[in-house]
Amino acid sequence: MLFLIDYENVSKAGMRGSSYLESGDHIIIFYSEARKHAERRILEDISSSGCVFEVCKLCKTGKNALDFYIASRLGELIGGGYDGVSVIVSNDSGFQAVRDYWTKKSVHKNRVYLSSCIEDGIVSGNEDNERTRELKHLRENLAIGNFHAAYTEKMRMKKVLEELFAGTQYENMTAEIQNLIEGRNKTPKVIYLSSLKLFGRKNGLEIYNKIKECDAL
Secondary structure, rough: OOOEEEEHHHHHHOOOOOOOOOOOEEEEEEEEEOOOOOOOOHHHHHHOOOOOOEEEEEOOOOOOOOHHHHHHHHHHHHHHHOOOOOEEEOHHHHHHHHHHHHHHHHHOOOOOEEEOOOOHHHHHOOOHHHHHHHHHHOOOOOOHHHHHHHHHHHHHHHHHHHHOOOOOOOOOHHHHHHHHHOOOOOOHHHHHHHHHHOOOHHHHHHHHHHHHOOOOO
């Protein structure tokens, strides 16, 4: 993916998602003397990703000057053969004209997206890859009450297991044991077989029997 960052417009907020950049990406930060600093962690995220990294500093101030830089560079890259997904990271509504132009002119429809940050751009691009799936999962809206109820149950189970295996050779394995029994469709048979596979026949059987005999689980 190609990211053209209107840094003067979005600043730090627009760099959200920099940790999800990959080696196949190309990022260009357009900035001015008035806004020339970025957090170290953001710049190091870009560097460690292995992506193509460019910067473009505004030469002379002027109304919408950086916007023209961005539009010109995008046209240069597409004209040079780039046919992947492009994302202009800016809150400037004027870039809608750039998006509309390439939507009509390009054989690859909707190839240019407008986003307020890198993360939004990745999701909007909707590529079939792991980072897109991970971001969609993390951005899923959950009911706060239901999530807290599940959290409370998890903490209760954690305490029960710590007390159940306290003083045994398994007292440092309670996190693994909890993962073993949590979740849907964890029938006694599934837990039994999983315990044997994870801890070995002897230890697995002993752990399973203690779980089975515990009324609080």
